[in-house]
Amino acid sequence: MGDEIAPEGANVVPFPDVGSEIEPDLDELRAALEGLRREIRARFQPAAVERGEIDWMELFEELRRRVSTLGMVERSGVVDEFGMDEVVMRRGQRLLDFLFDTYWRVDCHGLDRLEGSGPRLLVANRSGVLPYDGLMVAHAIERHHASGARPRFLVADWLITLPFVQPYLARLGGVRACRENADRLLQSGHWVLAFPEGEKGAAKVFRERYRVMRLGRGGVVRTALENRVPLVPVGVVGPEEAHPILFKWTTPARMVGLPFLPVTPTFPWLGPLGLLPLPTKWWICFGDPIPTDELGPEAAEDELLVSRLTEELRGRIESLLHTGLDLRPSVWS
Amino acid sequence: MPMNEPGTVAITGLGTFLGQRLAERLLEDRAHPRIVALGPRRPLRLEGRIHFQDVDFTEPTADSRLAEILADQGVEVVVHTAFRHSPTPDLDFDHELETIGTLHVMNACAAAKVGRLVVASSTMLYGPRPDNPNFLSEDHPLRGHPEAHNVQNRVEAERLLAEWIPRHPDTEVCVLRHCWVMGPTYDDHVVRYFERPVVPMLLGYDPLLQFVHEEDLVHAFEQATLASHPGVFNIVGSGVLPLSTLLALAGKRALQLPSPLLYRLAYYPNQSQTGDPPAGFYDYLRYLWVAAGERGWAEFGEPVYSTQEAWISFVSSRRMRRYR
Structure with missing residues (x-):
């Protein structure tokens, strides 16, 4: 039962020692990561990512308002009592x-x-x-x-x-x-x-x-x-x-x-x-x-x-x- | 002799939306008054809970029969809602029911010394006119529309009622004029017009319209039945919206036609369905006839639904129906 997790087991495949090869790749990896981040930022709304948080309540309110006046680009859903929009x-x-x-x-x-x-x-x-x-x-x-x-x-x-x-x-x-x-x-x-x-x-x-x-x-x-x-x-x-x-x-x-x-x-x-x-x-x-x-x-x-x-x-x-x-x-x- | 909490209420027109819903609403209360239904047909849905009396308002002797029943049953309040919701091509019958029927009910109330009479009316009776002010008060003359026979008959009924009121001070009269009704279950020719996916309207006209929600309407009638509210009141929702905005809110498309073309194209279908030329209906989508609701709101409470909310309630209920 404890065989698999035994650290000193002889049949455990040793982790390959690649330490010396990582050093030169690190900058490349960082650059790739930075590119990925930029891509994510470009795909989502930049402002929301920049701020680090999304105002969910406001977003929901905005959507709710939009849905109730769907297809109403050039007018509002409420006019005053004499019809001013x-x-x-x-x-x-x-x-x-x-x-x-x-x-x-x-x-x-x-x-x-x-x-x-x-x-x-x-x-x-x-x-x-x-x-x-x-x-x-x-x-x-x-x-x-x-x-x-x-x-x-x-x-x-x-x-x-x-x-x-x-x-x-x-x-x-x-x-x-x-x-x-x-x-x-x-x-x-x-x-x-x-x-x-x-x-x-x-x-x-x-x-x-x-x-x-x-x-x-x-x-x-x-x-x-x-x-x-x-x-x-x-x-x-x-x-x-x-x-x-x-x-x-x-x-x-x-x-x-x-x-x-x-x-x-x-x-x-x-x-x-x-x-x-x-x-x-x-x-x-x-x-x-x-x-x-x-x-x-x-x-x-x-x-x-x-x-x-x-x-x-x-x-x-x-x-x-x-x-x-x-x-x-x-x-x- | 104004009294509160009437013991017996008579309702005419149990077959109409208003009469039936009012009876149901009154029956919801544990201590509800005894309800006498007057009409030509037995309301099977409320069988056993109300007392039905067979009366045909269009018969020449309907008034004496009505007076007999009202005295017999000890009726204290009469609610008169026996009006057609939609115009029909049967012009003679329409006149007999709306005008003469109201006359019979009034005379029977006088003979039986009924304490209170509540009459359903409509803000359509003010008539769509280019020279209407933006908000019509209850004191504005009822000008109707010359080509809408249903409206004209009810204008005449109200005129008869206005003459009758000062001669019978013992009966207090409450007239409730409501605007176009919207809601999940209400149905009339206006609702059927708005149910179409493509709605014909007049090119170049975009009038402000107002609606009242069916619940607010029934609530006002319930108040008027149970307590003393003498006078004339407009029963309307708060706020107004232009027709084009209403259609945009509902996601419907408007077919804009110039008025001479629309009035000719719609002549035959309109005449055969309603008995009126198209102007009798489409003029209500051409000129203003919005009524001021302040007096009614002060008397019966603010409406729960605004015009926009009543409209949305109607639209969303029809949207659901499509998925059934």
């Missing part, structure tokens, strides 16, 4: 930055007037058919304001129900312009950007540029009074030249459900290429907020007060537009 926003960020910094070279004036937090209603002049102005103002505030909150911009009915436009606008933060939506946004603490000129503003022909039209029927002022949030006038200089509308063509537009077809120097002559806005120089001017909280929500019933405030708001936006136009030496710079 974080992933689409993140992916669109670069394009928005390009438009903001390089294409329109947007500058802001009076950002210090936006101090403080809490919901507020921003009211701006509207121009152009597609809501570039809303996107750019929202982008400016998100970038430059301390709170980093992205205001939600309101979009006219006919635009947000247009096929192909609606899915993208909703994901980029556009909301249909109506009292219920504005109330809900303000009550949940969002900043809201409204363009009460509406269709009349979008349909401004070139020679009427920077003339602020009637601000609806005072709905913005009433909304601000009821929710007791300040009204902030905003003048956007630039977009009114980005799509210079020469005249409006109504008959063919009615056929596809649009209120009018804008005829610009490039559209519809150049086809879809004509939809590109011109690279004008933009200035966004923010005015002093008009406080509404001391008036109280019952002031919304006072028709004369509402129309007086609406007219004051219109005047302030117009003077902000003049400020912006004075700041700008020419349309292009």
Whole structure:
């Protein structure tokens, strides 16, 4: 029984003495081992091997998240209640930055007037058919304001129900312009950007540029009074030249459900290429907020007060537009 | 006369998902109320545990027969769930059951002095409209859809009910409007639409949709049956998702067709299956009709399943079915 393990057994084959031959091979062996290690490192994630440990919980969480949104590269599995998609926003960020910094070279004036937090209603002049102005103002505030909150911009009915436009606008933060939506946004603490000129503003022909039209029927002022949030006038200089509308063509537009077809120097002559806005120089001017909280929500019933405030708001936006136009030496710079 | 813990509950429409599941849920409790089933067919699955009374709501004298039964059995709460889940081409019968049937139930409740009436309704009744706000509150007018006969009949039923309520202050009424239901066992025309591997949708439209999970729905009805919750409530899951995201989550492919083409292609199959032109269904996948759930959540508790979770629950149950 003990024969096999007996060390002094004569029949045990002696271990060959190769000691003298190993010495010169050691470096070669080391080099081979190093090569093997490198190969292993290259095959697995280098970072994980470098750190020496893998965060299994994090890896599992990541996989779990991936599996629940399989096949969802360009969107997230959760949107906010008005349909804004974080992933689409993140992916669109670069394009928005390009438009903001390089294409329109947007500058802001009076950002210090936006101090403080809490919901507020921003009211701006509207121009152009597609809501570039809303996107750019929202982008400016998100970038430059301390709170980093992205205001939600309101979009006219006919635009947000247009096929192909609606899915993208909703994901980029556009909301249909109506009292219920504005109330809900303000009550949940969002900043809201409204363009009460509406269709009349979008349909401004070139020679009427920077003339602020009637601000609806005072709905913005009433909304601000009821929710007791300040009204902030905003003048956007630039977009009114980005799509210079020469005249409006109504008959063919009615056929596809649009209120009018804008005829610009490039559209519809150049086809879809004509939809590109011109690279004008933009200035966004923010005015002093008009406080509404001391008036109280019952002031919304006072028709004369509402129309007086609406007219004051219109005047302030117009003077902000003049400020912006004075700041700008020419349309292009 | 609001009371708590009713002794006897009558449920109409035991053949529907909602009626049957509600009865089963009530029976789970040891101290459950006596349940009277009203309908044309004996619910064999619950035989011996409930008291069945044979009533056909479409008969002209159904109201007096119903009133007799309700008084006889001493019913304190009536839950009216005898509505079709899916539209059928039988337009006349649909009107008789949904609108006139509800009228009969209301009148019988008034005659028998029933303390509480719970009525099932749907947020589809608000109607898909381009000018809807993103969240429809319970006070929004019910505009329905002119081409969906099932929806129109129920809008009319709710209108009759709204006229009836102020004339009968002794009966408290709870109306529960639920959105599209998703879950492992629920089945209707919406579910069958989403069960297809390739789902047709409208090119250029991607509306936000919301779902409620079947368990949350039955829970809300159970609460409304057992305790006093007068008023109208939307029963919806939390959160919304665009249609394309839902399909991507389920790994289904979307067949995007322009609306004029889809409405023509789907005309014959839709008309023969539901009795409506395709617009009656596909417009619900075109415009917004999302309802605000805050009032219902405050009354019956937060839903356990969000819209996304209800959808995932439906999708995973169907995935399992393939391997059976």
